[in-house]
Amino acid sequence: MVRADGAGGPSGRRLAAGIAFALLAVTLWGGWFVITRRTVGAGGVLGPADLVALRFGLGGLLLLPVVLLRLRGLDRKAVVDGLFLYAAQGAPFALLISVALRHAPAGHGAALTPGTMPLFAALLGVLVLRDRPGRWALAGLGLIAAGALALAGGFRDADELFGYALF
CATH class of the missing domain: 1.10.287 (Helix Hairpins)
Incomplete structure (x- = not known):
């Protein structure tokens, strides 16, 4: 908790790191739309499905050994939750937004x-x-x-x- 005199707040170094990470997150999130539009829009080099296949296919292949090693230790609920998160924010979401960016x-x-x-x-x-x-x-x-x-x-x-x- 920060007192009225400012004591107890984050140190200068921690505050600077927090601001830097916040700016990085905003840059990545905002830049994703611009780069995706440039890639799949008019004159772009890839279609939406190609872009999503590269993004998630490559990551999926790299992480497949980790998933296979850890899958046995997961309970059914964790697997179902993971699949739900994948559907909500994974390749289907990226494909939907990539198609939208072709038009808007x-x-x-x-x-x-x-x-x-x-x-x-x-x-x-x-x-x-x-x-x-x-x-x-x-x-x-x-x-x-x-x-x-x-x-x-x-x-x-x-x-x-x-x-x-x-x-």
Whole structure:
């Protein structure tokens, strides 16, 4: 806990490292959309499936021995959870976003994809966990939806609208 006089906060070195890692994370996340758009968009050198196959195929081959060695020690729930995470944030997610980036601007994808994740998390919470969001949560989700619609509402043609729908 930080006291009023500032004592107890992170040291200068730790604070600098934290800021550096935060900037790295933002650069990687934001850069992924730009590089993917450049690769799969008009004049790009790969299709969405090719890019995802390279990204996950190579990583999968490299990690296959580790998975095979550790699989026996995992219980069924851990395997099911891992498969769910793979489906939610793995190759299917990357393929969906890569196809979307073929049709819509990278900047919009970089804003819409992480920006609308709370909407989908809330929807899954309602459908799977029977959560009931409160008034403030619903108001926040409504603002997110309004912002997403405002951003995507300026689409140029049906092709771009298709890309927005995939984000």
